[in-house]
């Protein structure tokens with residue numbers, strides 16, 4: 390089968406699509422024939438080995454895990470002897486977290502990991518991306534930020550994968566939402582239901598006089614230091630993008646500044662969140678935004694586009 394790997398850190402050109410043996414499911418695993426997988430900013434960062442301190446976890450001199458891609462959607466082709474929840478032919482989707490390997494033709498995944506039956510109302514390409522933006526942002530808004538109905542949240546990077554998901558989830562949770570993006574994505578962000586949108590190319594949200602209960606900086610382009618003057622009393626600044634400043638602030642003011650690596654949360658907690666999201670998707674209350682799709686053979690082009698800074702929403706890799 391074809392699978393995308395990278396054996397050294399670097400530009401998109403370090404990615405190779407190689408032939409490997411089709412995996413065999415263990416007793417507690419299903420073999421999934423992948424129809425679509427995700428390609429994300431987080432993947433590009435792991436491929437580059439940035440930020441450099443992340444290499445302590447990823448591998449100091451070269452990547453320990455050479456496989457690429459965390460989100461998948463496909464069809465169960467075979468199952469281990471202990472599998473009770475899925476049958477051959479079921480359409481399923483989910484996430485392999487840091488074990489990666491979804492940018493491939495097949496994966497094996499344990500039944501108790503983040504995997505569920507795919508609703509018929511969403512496509513494989515949409516389903517493959519849900520574990521990136523939606524799962525991460527739901528984890529932040531519900532568990533890290535404890536967002537409450539009626540609170541005012543500002544979402545920086547509202548047109549991205551995490552941001553476009555966060556806007557929709559925050560609206561479902563009953564919050565007032567201000568989205569920050571550039572001119573070209575204002576219509577998109579408005580269409581997701583924000584009350585207010587700020588064009589960061591024209592205005593700085595920290596200088597506009599409005600205040601917020603939560604600032605969720607999905608892209609790490611702002612900082613607690615800059616933002617704290619527009620946070621309400623007991624307000625929270627949170628971001629999924631780790632920087633030295635964020636690390637320092639979370640240590641000094643743990644109630645006011647928060648970071649979380651969603652992929653490192655307990656499997657059962659992520660599975661719970663994933664199921665709640667699934668219910669919202671089934672009710673047609675959320676929509677995965679897809680910017681572009683690429684065939685697996687063109688995954689280098691997909692990573693080049695991810696790094697261009699022009700992406701909105703999500704990128705999916707499609708298998709024929």
Ligand SMILES: NC(=O)c1ccc[n+]([C@@H]2O[C@H](COP(=O)([O-])OP(=O)(O)OC[C@H]3O[C@@H](n4cnc5c(N)ncnc54)[C@H](OP(=O)(O)O)[C@@H]3O)[C@@H](O)[C@H]2O)c1
Pocket residue numbers: 429430431432434521522525545546547548549550551552569570571572573574589607608609610628629630649650651652698699700701702
């Ligand atoms: N901690 C975790 O668990 C976790 C999990 C997944 C991802 N992440 C990280 O989360 C980050 C966001 O990922 P993503 O996929 O959502 O990114 P993305 O899709 O690339 O989103 C970037 C968006 O940010 C906007 N943007 C660019 N410069 C900006 C600025 N100066 N101010 C405000 N907005 C700006 C862009 O909007 P315009 O195009 O409109 O300019 C773009 O749509 C990545 O760094 C990723 O590694 C963390």
